Amino acid sequence: MIERPLIKFCKNCGTAVAYRVPDDGDTRQRAVCPACDTIHYENPLNVVGTIPVLGDRVLLCKRNIEPRWGKWTLPAGFMELEETVAEGAARETTEESGANFRMGELFAVMSVTRVGQVHLFYRAELLDDRFDPGHETIEARLFEEAEIPWDEIAFRTVREALRLYFEDRRTGVFGRIHTVDIR
Amino acid sequence: MIERPLIKFCKNCGTAVAYRVPDDGDTRQRAVCPACDTIHYENPLNVVGTIPVLGDRVLLCKRNIEPRWGKWTLPAGFMELEETVAEGAARETTEESGANFRMGELFAVMSVTRVGQVHLFYRAELLDDRFDPGHETIEARLFEEAEIPWDEIAFRTVREALRLYFEDRRTGVFGRIHTVDIR
Ligand SMILES: [Zn+2]
Ligand SMILES: [Zn+2]
Numbered sequence: 001m002i003e004r005p006l007i008k009f010c011k012n013c014g015t016a017v018a019y020r021v022p023d024d025g026d027t028r029q030r031a032v033c034p035a036c037d038t039i040h041y042e043n044p045l046n047v048v049g050t051i052p053v054l055g056d057r058v059l060l061c062k063r064n065i066e067p068r069w070g071k072w073t074l075p076a077g078f079m080e081l082e083e084t085v086a087e088g089a090a091r092e093t094t095e096e097s098g099a100n101f102r103m104g105e106l107f108a109v110m111s112v113t114r115v116g117q118v119h120l121f122y123r124a125e126l127l128d129d130r131f132d133p134g135h136e137t138i139e140a141r142l143f144e145e146a147e148i149p150w151d152e153i154a155f156r157t158v159r160e161a162l163r164l165y166f167e168d169r170r171t172g173v174f175g176r177i178h179t180v181d182i183r
Numbered sequence: 184m185i186e187r188p189l190i191k192f193c194k195n196c197g198t199a200v201a202y203r204v205p206d207d208g209d210t211r212q213r214a215v216c217p218a219c220d221t222i223h224y225e226n227p228l229n230v231v232g233t234i235p236v237l238g239d240r241v242l243l244c245k246r247n248i249e250p251r252w253g254k255w256t257l258p259a260g261f262m263e264l265e266e267t268v269a270e271g272a273a274r275e276t277t278e279e280s281g282a283n284f285r286m287g288e289l290f291a292v293m294s295v296t297r298v299g300q301v302h303l304f305y306r307a308e309l310l311d312d313r314f315d316p317g318h319e320t321i322e323a324r325l326f327e328e329a330e331i332p333w334d335e336i337a338f339r340t341v342r343e344a345l346r347l348y349f350e351d352r353r354t355g356v357f358g359r360i361h362t363v364d365i366r
Contacts, residue, residue, distance in 0.1 A: 005221060007194045014192035014199070025318050028263065038188060043228050044262050046301060079227050080211065084294035084364045085301060106362050109289060109303070111267035118229060118268060120292070135208050177360040179289050181267045 007031040012038040047119045048088040049076020054126035057142035064138045071154035089122045097140040098132025108178040110157045119157040190214040195221040230302045231271035232259020237309035240325035247321045254337035272305045280323040281315025291361040293340045302340040
């Protein structure tokens, strides 16, 4: 789901689409159906996750899926319909780590224009150090700041979220949202 | 684009799709192509906008488009690919009001589960009171708090954003992000 497959056929009637600017005042090229006039919009997707913390340690998950198999990440994944941002972030944390935790505040909103995504991270407080990761995770474990495998982090947004988290912890100031643009 | 048309045909090969849970460990029903195995994901969309302010007045736009034709809204619309949240919010503000403004901080992140949307509002500072609304807006004008047409506001998220804005202004505390769930 990282690469978006090109829209070649109309989702409503199966006719081959044409790429053009619709006649409704739009300014962007869309996949438009010449048979039934359906316009196929493509918009950014939200990736929602948490920064789960126990004392001075942060939980990272070693990815058992592509992309970035074997690299470390914060628990996060695509937001689904019928859930809030916080519910999605909590669901992903449960799926990828099996941790017991309490959700905290929204911490960062990161626009990743190159892949058409917005990454939203909540803080989360771990209730213990027992994990039960699902099939997407090889291993879930806690890291002190000095132990973070910076060169083995799966995504730039995760690296940036961790960097900002440790920075806030040093200054003792939490509560301000971080809005970050990653090109 | 408010109602999502049902996916009936594969966007990759035009074959009629079947709704089922994919075999890759997924837990949700998706539109899956029986011919080429393309899985069609549907995820929440971001609506991005601003709360444009000049002194103690807020800019609202009277909608010239459906849904909610003739109702008042904050400038906002669907986030597009290749832009950040802030760039999208600024673009919508320009398109719908033609205002001169400076972008401020992220103010609210609202999950609207019923329609599968996340609404993100930035604060914005108007530089003057001259507007030049585009085709989506009948009229753009400034309202003091006491003048806000609360019963003629187009969307619940806009009403809530305005309510939170005036509340923050009374307490004088800005800077905390508002995370709101609207069912
Ligand atoms: Zn069609
Ligand atoms: Zn297909």
